[in-house]
Each structure stands twice: as structure tokens, then as C-alpha cells.
Amino acid sequence: xxxxxxxxxxxxxxxxxxxxxxxxxxxxxxxxxxxxxxxxxxxxxxxxxxxxxxxxxxxxxxxxxxxxxxx
Amino acid sequence: xxxxxxxxxxxxxxxxxxxxxxxxxxxxxxxxxxxxxxxxxxxxxxxxxxxxxxxxxxxxxxxxxxxxxxxxxxxxxxxxxxxxxxxxxxxxxxxxxxxxxxxxxxxxxxxxxxxxxxxxxxxxxxxxxxxxxxxxxxxxxxxxxxxxxxxxxxxxxxxxxxxxxxxxxxxxxxxxxxxxxxxxxxxxxxxxxxxxxxxxxxxxxxxxxxxxxxxxxxxxxxxxxxxxxxxxxxxxxxxxxxxxxxxxxxxxxxxxxxxxxxxxxxxxxxxxxxxxxxxxxxxxxxxxxxxxxxxxxxxxxxxxxxxxxxxxxxxxxxxxxxxxxxxxxxxxxxxxxxxxxxxxxxxxxxxxxxxxxxxxxxxxxxxxxxxxxxxxxxxxxxxxxxxxxxxxxxxxxxxxxxxxxxxxxxxxxxxxxxxxxxxxxxxxxxxxxxxxxxxxxxxxxxxxxxxxxxxxxxxxxxxxxxxxxxxxxxxxxxxxxxxxxxxxxxxxxxxxxxxxxxxxxxxxxxxxxxxxxxxxxxxxxxxxxxxxxxxxxxxxxxxxxxxxxxxxxxxxxxxxxxxxxxxxxxxxxxxxxxxxxxxxxxxxxxxxxxxxxxxxxxxxxxxxxxxxxxxxxxxxxxxxxxxxxxxxxxxxxxxxxxxxxxxxxxxxxxxxxxxxxxxxxxxxxxxxxxxxxxxxxxxxxxxxxxxxxxxxxxxxxxxxxxxxxxxxxxxxxxxxxxxxxxxxxxxx
Numbered sequence: 183x184x185x186x187x188x189x190x191x192x193x194x195x196x197x198x199x200x201x202x203x204x205x206x207x208x209x210x211x212x213x214x215x216x217x218x219x220x221x222x223x224x225x226x227x228x229x230x231x232x233x234x235x236x237x238x239x240x241x242x243x244x245x246x247x248x249x250x251x252x253x
Numbered sequence: 254x255x256x257x258x259x260x261x262x263x264x265x266x267x268x269x270x271x272x273x274x275x276x277x278x279x280x281x282x283x284x285x286x287x288x289x290x291x292x293x294x295x296x297x298x299x300x301x302x303x304x305x306x307x308x309x310x311x312x313x314x315x316x317x318x319x320x321x322x323x324x325x326x327x328x329x330x331x332x333x334x335x336x337x338x339x340x341x342x343x344x345x346x347x348x349x350x351x352x353x354x355x356x357x358x359x360x361x362x363x364x365x366x367x368x369x370x371x372x373x374x375x376x377x378x379x380x381x382x383x384x385x386x387x388x389x390x391x392x393x394x395x396x397x398x399x400x401x402x403x404x405x406x407x408x409x410x411x412x413x414x415x416x417x418x419x420x421x422x423x424x425x426x427x428x429x430x431x432x433x434x435x436x437x438x439x440x441x442x443x444x445x446x447x448x449x450x451x452x453x454x455x456x457x458x459x460x461x462x463x464x465x466x467x468x469x470x471x472x473x474x475x476x477x478x479x480x481x482x483x484x485x486x487x488x489x490x491x492x493x494x495x496x497x498x499x500x501x502x503x504x505x506x507x508x509x510x511x512x513x514x515x516x517x518x519x520x521x522x523x524x525x526x527x528x529x530x531x532x533x534x535x536x537x538x539x540x541x542x543x544x545x546x547x548x549x550x551x552x553x554x555x556x557x558x559x560x561x562x563x564x565x566x567x568x569x570x571x572x573x574x575x576x577x578x579x580x581x582x583x584x585x586x587x588x589x590x591x592x593x594x595x596x597x598x599x600x601x602x603x604x605x606x607x608x609x610x611x612x613x614x615x616x617x618x619x620x621x622x623x624x625x626x627x628x629x630x631x632x633x634x635x636x637x638x639x640x641x642x643x644x645x646x647x648x649x650x651x652x653x654x655x656x657x658x659x660x661x662x663x664x665x666x667x668x669x670x671x672x673x674x675x676x677x678x679x680x681x682x683x684x685x686x687x688x689x690x691x692x693x694x695x696x697x698x699x700x701x702x703x704x705x706x707x708x709x710x711x712x713x714x715x716x717x718x719x720x721x722x723x724x725x726x727x728x729x730x731x732x733x734x735x736x737x738x739x740x741x742x743x744x745x746x747x748x749x750x751x752x753x754x755x756x757x758x759x760x761x762x763x764x765x766x767x768x769x770x771x772x773x774x775x776x777x778x779x780x781x782x783x784x785x786x787x788x789x790x791x792x793x794x795x796x797x798x799x800x801x802x803x804x805x806x807x808x809x810x811x812x813x814x815x816x817x818x819x820x821x822x823x824x825x826x827x828x829x830x831x832x833x834x835x836x837x838x839x840x841x842x843x844x845x846x847x848x849x850x851x852x853x854x855x856x857x858x859x860x861x862x863x864x865x866x867x868x869x870x871x872x873x874x875x876x877x878x879x880x881x882x883x884x885x886x887x888x889x890x891x892x893x894x895x896x897x898x899x900x901x902x903x904x905x906x907x908x909x910x911x912x913x914x915x916x917x918x919x920x921x922x923x924x925x926x927x928x929x930x931x932x933x934x935x936x937x938x939x940x941x942x943x944x945x946x947x948x949x950x951x952x953x954x955x956x957x958x959x960x961x962x963x964x965x966x967x968x969x970x971x972x973x974x975x976x977x978x979x980x981x982x983x984x985x
Contacts (some may be wrong), residue, residue: 185455187929188452189452189455189456189459189816192460192819192820193809193812193813193816194812195816196807196812196815196816198811198812199808199812202808203808213921214922217567222640222805223805223808223809226805226806226809227809230459230462230463230466231459234455234458234459234462240462240465240466240469243462243466244465244466244469247466247585247802247806248473248802251798251799251801251802252798252929253473253795253797253802
């Protein structure tokens with residue numbers, strides 16, 4: 183498992199978050215962002231983690247997030 | 254994957270005189286021990302790694318790490334420097350070979366060249382210094398030939414892979430340095446370790462980012478809000494209220510930060526004073542040992558000087574007559590010549606007597622010999638004892654004896670000069686007067702030998718005292734370096750100490766009783782407002798994307814913060830658990846029970862290291878050995894708790910000085926289990942008068958299957974710096 187995946191899963195394993203966004207343990211285990219059925223919150227977090235690794239600044243990342251929300 | 258050092262070689266590096274092949278140490282996975290007495294090249298060995306990783310060398314004179322260009326003259330073997338001629342060059346280098354994984358092997362060579370300009374070998378200006386490029390070579394493990402690497406980035410990567418810079422702190426240490434590595438007085442120590450072992454810095458970045466996105470999402474949402482309906486109005490009020498609360502929260506957080514700084518400063522001051530105070534005790538203990546030694550040295554030096562003064566006298570003093578050494582034959586020659594002279598003189602005199610009085614009976618006996626008493630005896634006994642024949646009364650012989658007896662006592666004729674210069678008395682006086690002098694000539698050699706032995710003995714005694722003094726002064730210097738000396742009086746220390754504790758207590762009260770509850774309350778209020786905003790959003794005619802963006806950003810900010818705390822706390826717990834396991838192993842050979850190590854969070858957010866007994870009482874004042882082992886436990890926990898594949902070797906110079914065999918044994922057992930490879934330079938198991946130069950513990954370790962190689966270093970006894978060469982014996 184890559185470091186990015188590890189961090190993604192660690193953050194999403196938050197109990198409150200899992201409940202609210204209907205993420206069960208199985209889903210958490212085989213998490214894959216940007217699949218047709220993947221949840222927005224997973225895509226947003228995945229974007230933040232990878233774009234931060236790519237050394238993009240806050241404004242650049244936020245633009246990508248807004249695109250994900252289509253706003 | 255682990256990096257394993259296969260060999261280290263030296264070329265004219267300090268005492269390691271000669272080429273790489275003369276000074277090569279082959280090392281293996283597991284425990285490698287290099288045993289050496291003081292001055293046997295332990296620190297020099299370790300210095301090679303300092304040079305490799307930091308481009309520095311530890312100057313043993315002042316315990317300061319210096320760049321190569323500032324210390325090059327000291328680094329090169331004196332013997333090598335002395336041997337080369339002016340204008341010739343000399344290379345000083347280290348070579349390290351290591352494998353990483355199962356495929357590649359690397360060779361790293363660091364070197365510089367000196368050209369001799371004149372014979373003053375210890376003067377840096379008498380050498381031309383050239384730093385050579387670092388050579389890095391690589392080979393496949395199945396091949397034997399290395400191929401050079403030219404790319405500087407690649408070279409750096411290869412050197413870094415041996416021990417990653419972030420982990421060197423916990424792997425690479427020298428003597429007392431382990432105290433500095435994990436200095437529990439410095440609040441950052443354990444945080445630093447946790448940071449290196451986890452992605453906590455990544456989480457920190459993400460916490461900041463998600464907080465920022467939350468603010469941005471909120472602003473975007475606010476901009477979408479249409480002003481003229483009630484719900485929008487309510488939303489505006491909620492947003493304003495949240496902003497107000499947020500400002501209050503920021504204010505309280507700022508205050509918290511200030512109080513945390515106050516606590517942290519007071520905590521640092523307290524820890525610093527702890528150290529200073531402890532150093533004061535330690536210093537006094539060493540000073541008490543130094544003082545009588547200084548006096549002994551002074552007395553011995555005075556005795557030696559007096560002894561040297563006396564040596565001058567021995568050359569001319571009649572009692573010793575050293576200056577006459579080797580003159581034994583001259584005395585014999587003189588005697589024999591004098592005998593000949595006397596014989597010749599009597600012969601001449603006797604001939605003259607015959608010539609002048611042909612009728613007188615002449616003889617070659619000395620003047621007035623035989624004496625009157627003897628002559629009377631001979632007359633009475635009618636026997637001549639001179640020629641041992643009868644002299645019957647009435648015989649010619651008897652008559653001669655009577656005549657001799659009646660010879661005039663002062664024969665004027667006898668004194669009559671018969672040579673121009675009669676030197677008989679002159680020579681006789683020389684012989685008589687020099688007798689006490691020349692009688693001692695045969696003893697001169699022995700006297701010199703005894704004096705020489707006495708000289709050596711005095712010198713040895715002085716040297717021994719000097720060595721003891723140097724070691725004590727070094728120890729004292731270490732305290733200065735490690736703990737920064739203070740001339741402050743005990744009363745002042747105590748007052749500052751109590752002040753620091755009071756400030757810590759004040760800060761703790763303020764943080765725990767006032768600020769944290771207040772902050773918690775504000776955070777709860779903000780959370781409620783955020784929920785209200787979310788509810789209001791749902792009923793607003795705002796595009797769904799803005800609402801989702803806000804909702805997700807708020808949730809992610811919270812979840813990311815919680816994840817960071819979770820990961821951090823988890824690693825602290827894991828470290829605590831590993832550290833305790835190691836501590837038990839390290840102290841297993843000690844009679845005293847080791848306590849329990851606990852990591853606790855302090856009000857300033859740092860990790861407090863607590864050492865308690867089985868009933869949870871804090872243990873104070875454990876011996877230095879236990880203190881050192883506590884730290885080692887944490888150092889070991891840092892590698893064993895590391896879930897990464899990357900493992901690195903332990904390089905340690907004298908890590909267990911003088912803590913007793915229990916710790917020494919425990920240290921080797923535990924480090925063998927934790928580190929894939931450990932290279933430990935140690936003097937504790939050295940024994941001079943043993944055929945292998947190791948003590949009983951050394952022999953036990955030699956049989957230990959975890960110990961893969963063991964070398965003993967040797968230096969010639971009493972050698973001058975210029976002849977100092979370290980050689981080695983491989984025992985295993």
C-alpha cells in the first residue's frame with residue numbers, strides 16, 4: 183500500500199465520517215478514488231493528498247476541488 | 254531492506270598507517286566488535302563515518318567536530334608524514350563497502366592529498382592540501398569489478414542510503430553522545446523521533462490545508478447567499494456569530510500558545526538546571542580526584558628534576574666516577590708500566606751500587622728489606638728465609654745476615670741520586686691518590702644501569718599520573734561540552750530551579766483549568782453553529798456543489814486533525830511498548846530491577862518521559878548506567894517500531910563506558926536483536942595481559958553466535974606519536 187493510500191484510509195477511518203458518508207469497513211479496505219461509483223468525499227481527500235504531494239499551492243488545489251463539485 | 258557494511262579500510266588515517274589492505278576490517282551482518290584500549294584507534298575508526306556522512310572529524314583535543322580542511326594535518330598518520338620527502342605527496346583516505354538488498358554492492362572512497370613543503374610536519378602551512386572528489390563505485394553482487402558512478406546526485410543517494418540522514422541521529426553515536434541524541438530534557442527529542450517514524454509532517458500539512466479549504470468553502474457559500482429572505486438572514490447571522498466565536502477562539506488559542514511557551518521555557522530551564530546541578534556534583538567528584546593527582550605529579554616532577562641534577566655530579570664525583578667508564582684497561586696498563594719502571598729503577602740502582610762498591614754484597618731486594626726483626630729471626634734460626642737455605646753460625650751466609658742486620662740505618666750513599674729525574678714517588682703518588690677513584694671503575698656500568706632504571710621508573714610514574722590526569726580532565730571537559738558549565742552559586746541554582754518549577758505549575762494551572770476548558774467550549778459552540786449553517790444551507794436556494802463543498806470541507810478538516818492525533822498517539826504508544834521491551838532486555842543482567850518507561854503528554858504538547866517503578870511511583874536518581882540504558886531503549890525502539898522496510902546499522906563508539914559488565918552484556922544481546930548490523934567500538938573488554946587481549950566477558954562474547962566478527966587493536970607500548978601505528982588481530 184502506498185503512503186498516499188495509507189493516509190487516505192487513516193483519515194477516512196474516522197468513525198463519524200464513515201457513518202455520515204456511508205463508508206463501511208469493506209469499502210474502506212478496497213478504497214479506490216475516481217471510480218464511477220466512488221464518493222465525492224473520497225475523491226476530494228484523494229485530490230488534496232496527491233496534489234499536495236505534487237507541491238501545488240492551496241489556490242491551485244482548491245480550484246481542482248471546486249471542479250469536483252462542479253462549481 | 255537493510256544496508257550492511259561489508260568492510261571499512263583506512264589509508265594513513267590517524268594511527269592507521271599504510272595502505273587500505275593493511276588496515277581493512279571485514280564486517281558482517283550481526284554484531285561486530287572492535288576492542289581497543291585507550292589510544293588504540295576506536296574514535297579514529299568512528300571518525301571515518303563522521304567524515305563519510307558529515308565531512309567532519311571529531312578533534313579529540315577539544316571534542317569539537319571540525320571540517321577536514323581545518324584539521325587535515327592531525328588526520329594524517331605522523332609516521333607517514335615523517336617518512337615522505339619534501340615535494341612528495343601523501344594520500345589519506347577511508348573506504349567503505351556496503352550492500353543494500355540482494356543485488357548491489359557499493360564502495361565509497363573519501364580522500365585528500367597532501368604535498369610536503371618542508372619538514373615541520375605538524376604545521377598546516379607546511380603542507381599543500383587538496384581535497385579529492387568522493388569516489389562512489391557500484392557492482393552487482395555476483396561480479397567482482399566495481400564501476401564508477403559520476404553523477405553527483407546518485408553518489409549522494411548511495412551515501413545516504415547507508416544510513417538515511419533522518420535516522421543517523423539514532424544510529425550513529427559516540428560515547429556520551431547518546432545522552433544528547435535522546436535528551437529527555439529537550440521536549441523535541443521524542444517528537445523528532447515520532448516525526449521521523451511516521452508521516453506526521455504530512456498529516457500536519459493536510460490539517461493546515463483542510464482548515465484553509467474550510468474557510469474558502471465557507472466564503473464561497475456566503476457569497477452565494479441571497480440577502481432578502483429570512484433564512485438567508487438567519488444564515489448571515491449564524492455566519493457572523495461563527496466569525497465572532499472564531500475570533501474569540503483564535504484569541505484563546507493565541508493565549509494558549511503563549512502559556513505553552515511559558516511552560517516550555519520554564520521546563521527547559523528546569524531541565525537545564527537539573528543538568529547543571531548534576532554536572533556540578535560530577536565536576537566536584539572529578540576535581541577531588543584531580544587535586545591529589547596534581548600534587549603527586551608536581552612532587553614526582555620535582556623528584557625527577559633533582560634526579561637529573563644529580564646525574565651531572567655522578568660524572569665527576571669520586572664516589573661514582575662515571576667519566577672513567579671504560580678506563581679499566583688504562584689502570585692495568587699504568588700499573589704494569591709502573592711495575593716495570595720500579596724494576597728498572599732498582600736494577601739501575603743496584604748496578605750503580607756494584608759499580609761504586611764492588612766489595613759490598615748487593616741484592617735486588619727493596620731498600621731496608623728484610624727488616625731488622627726478620628733478620629734477627631733468621632740469625633737466631635740459622636736459616637735465610639729470603640732464599641730458603643741454611644745459614645749456620647760461622648758460615649758465610651750467617652755472616653752476611655749479621656752484616657745486613659748491622660747495616661747503617663741512614664745510608665747516605667743510598668739516597669745518592671742516580672737518575673736525573675727520579676719519578677718513583679710521583680708515579681707512586683698517582684697510583685695511591687687515584688686508588689679510591691679507579692677502584693670504582695668496574696662498578697660504573699652498573700651504577701649507570703641503576704640510574705637509567707631509576708630514570709625510566711620516574712618517567713613511567715610521571716606518565717601514568719599524566720594519563721590518569723588526562724582522562725579525568727577529558728571527562729571533566731565532556732561535562733563542560735555536554736552540560737555547559739555554570740559558575741552560579743548553589744543558592745542561585747536552587748532559587749532559579751524553584752522559580753522554574755513555580756512557573757511550570759502556574760502555566761499548567763492556567764492551561765488545564767482555564768484555557769483548555771474555554772477553548773473546548775468555544776469549539777463546541779462553533780461546531781453547533783456549523784451544524785446550524787449546514788441545516789440552513791439545505792433549505793437555501795444555493796447550488797448543491799457549494800453546500801457539498803462546505804459540508805465535506807468541514808468534515809475533512811475535523812477528520813484530518815483527528816487522524817493526525819491518532820497516528821501520533823499510536824506511534825508514541827508503540828514506541829513506549831518497544832522501549833520497555835528493550836529496557837527489560839538491556840537490564841536483564843543487572844541485579845536491580847529496572848523500572849517502567851512511560852511517555853506522557855505535557856501541557857505544552859510535548860512528550861514527557863517518566864521512569865516509574867511497578868507501583869507507578871516515579872523513580873529518581875538511578876545510576877548513570879540505568880539512565881543510559883533508558884535512552885538506548887528508546888533508540889532501539891525507534892528502529893524496532895519502524896514499520897518501514899528500511900533498516901540501518903548501529904555505529905557506536907564507546908557507548909557503554911564504565912557501566913559495568915551487566916549493562917555491557919545486555920547491550921550486546923539487545924543490539925544484536927534489534928539492529929541488522931551493529932559495529933561497536935569498545936574498551937571495556939580489553940585486557941592488556943591476556944594472550945588474546947580480552948577479558949572473560951570478551952571470551953563469552955567471542956563464543957556468542959550473534960557476534961559475527963571481533964577484532965582487537967594494538968598499538969606499540971610507549972611509542973612516540975611519530976611511531977604510532979595501529980595493528981589488529983581478528984579473533985573471529
